Amino acid sequence: MSSSVSISDVELLSDLVLGTGPDVAAPRAAIRGALLEPGDPGWDEARGTYNLVVDQQPALIVVPADAAEVAAVLRFAGRHGMRVAPQRTGHNAEPLGSLAGTVLLRTDALRHVQIDAERRRALVGAGAKWEDVVPAASALGLAALHGSTPDVSIAGYTLGGGLGWYGRALGLACNSVTGIQVVTPGAEPRWVDADVEPELFWALRGGGGNFGVVTALEFRLFPISEVYAGILFFPWERSAEVLHAWEDWTRTVPDEMTSVGRIRQFQPIPAVPEPLRGKAFVLVEGIFLGTEEAGARLMEPLRALGPVADTFAMVPPVGIAELHMDSPLPMPYQGDGMVLADLTGEAIDDLVAAVGPGSGSPLVSVTIRHLGGELDRVRRGNGALARMPGSYIMFGIGMTPDPASIELTRGWLETMKRPMRALASGHYLNFTEKRTDPAEMFPADAYARLRAVRASVDPRGILRANHEIPVD
Numbered sequence: 001m002s003s004s005v006s007i008s009d010v011e012l013l014s015d016l017v018l019g020t021g022p023d024v025a026a027p028r029a030a031i032r033g034a035l036l037e038p039g040d041p042g043w044d045e046a047r048g049t050y051n052l053v054v055d056q057q058p059a060l061i062v063v064p065a066d067a068a069e070v071a072a073v074l075r076f077a078g079r080h081g082m083r084v085a086p087q088r089t090g091h092n093a094e095p096l097g098s099l100a101g102t103v104l105l106r107t108d109a110l111r112h113v114q115i116d117a118e119r120r121r122a123l124v125g126a127g128a129k130w131e132d133v134v135p136a137a138s139a140l141g142l143a144a145l146h147g148s149t150p151d152v153s154i155a156g157y158t159l160g161g162g163l164g165w166y167g168r169a170l171g172l173a174c175n176s177v178t179g180i181q182v183v184t185p186g187a188e189p190r191w192v193d194a195d196v197e198p199e200l201f202w203a204l205r206g207g208g209g210n211f212g213v214v215t216a217l218e219f220r221l222f223p224i225s226e227v228y229a230g231i232l233f234f235p236w237e238r239s240a241e242v243l244h245a246w247e248d249w250t251r252t253v254p255d256e257m258t259s260v261g262r263i264r265q266f267q268p269i270p271a272v273p274e275p276l277r278g279k280a281f282v283l284v285e286g287i288f289l290g291t292e293e294a295g296a297r298l299m300e301p302l303r304a305l306g307p308v309a310d311t312f313a314m315v316p317p318v319g320i321a322e323l324h325m326d327s328p329l330p331m332p333y334q335g336d337g338m339v340l341a342d343l344t345g346e347a348i349d350d351l352v353a354a355v356g357p358g359s360g361s362p363l364v365s366v367t368i369r370h371l372g373g374e375l376d377r378v379r380r381g382n383g384a385l386a387r388m389p390g391s392y393i394m395f396g397i398g399m400t401p402d403p404a405s406i407e408l409t410r411g412w413l414e415t416m417k418r419p420m421r422a423l424a425s426g427h428y429l430n431f432t433e434k435r436t437d438p439a440e441m442f443p444a445d446a447y448a449r450l451r452a453v454r455a456s457v458d459p460r461g462i463l464r465a466n467h468e469i470p471v472d
Helices: 007-018 025-030 043-047 067-080 134-139 154-159 198-204 236-250 292-303 345-355 403-423 444-457
Strands: 060-062 083-087 102-106 113-116 121-125 177-183 190-192 213-220 227-235 257-265 280-288 313-315 333-340 365-370 392-399 424-426
Touching: 043 060, 043 102, 067 083, 067 102, 067 177, 067 213, 083 213, 113 134, 154 213, 177 198, 190 198, 198 444, 227 236, 227 292, 236 257, 236 280, 236 292, 236 345, 280 292, 333 403, 345 403, 392 403, 403 424
Parallel strands: 060 102, 083 102
Antiparallel strands: 113 121, 121 213, 177 190, 177 213, 227 280, 227 313, 257 280, 257 365, 333 392, 333 424, 365 392
């Protein structure tokens, strides 16, 4: 898809699309690859998201080449009463709906990456994915606070908080950000940080895509050359036993250990490696920032349970990018979850009975992540998501290859959540895959500040985010 678009081309084409301007067929032909109308070649690919269930039908798709062209798109939208939805990979796109009457602004062309090893900083465009940064940083003995799959957009992940493998030791990715290039409606691109427009900088770090189109961001890298990481595989039938042991164990581990307890049913498809294909397990996944000897000692209580497979070893940061075994390819699914104030033995028993062995559950994954540590500490200078509001977070997902399976899977996700409702303490933006009141994602004082920032930078509500903070 071409990205050679000038500001004037964008504005001229807007008039053509809306039928309000002169004959501009020549400039429109010159920029066909980056400005798409329904029916144009490449339209279906450009409107697609990571979740194949989502059927986005925007009025127009624009792929700007730089921040100045992003500003032009926002001016165009403001002139014609349209909204703008920035997007890269389309993870967590379902809450956006169809995007009718909306300009879909794809950030694909903004994929530049600069790593400053001496300053331990990365400067990346909004189109960059973790796969563009993690290997390069790892080769320098550095690590970013990346997510569980390399195909995720860095900007989207970070603006929504950024809960990753180093979280208990190093915190949320949004709080590692040191500066952001952003374009707000009616304004030109500018750089914001702790000293320049600090309130907007605060809101962008954890408040989602409500406050401007981010075109680049800078964040800290950390001196990590190796971690002790891997997965313990246990028979599915031992789900309750293993999750009980894991929950007890999480109360003893240091902040340097981040882990997951997981019920996992692998699909019987060629994309799944043969030893796992069509089989089900209960897993403990984890990473430890420390030596192999110290990590092995920490794992002894869980290893004593007798896993059928054990992959824990010392690996470079790039080695954990795919530890969680998320699919890098788009797929049809439904997902849902909640933050948990605590986890109890009774809740684990009820969860396993509801969606574990013998339940008939089609959910391919039910994950409980251990929070706490640095994720629970509010540091001076943190962003809008200053801390995670709980001790654990649960997320489930099921495949939905046909319309009938969508409602079926939604029902099973409700079944999964039912045993945990009494322990629920809120929602995390990046793990909330359906429309949810954003007031449930932030403390009351932070939410009031976010609303004030939104009203200040986008009073007409031109920006469209997946979890939208209202203007009025």
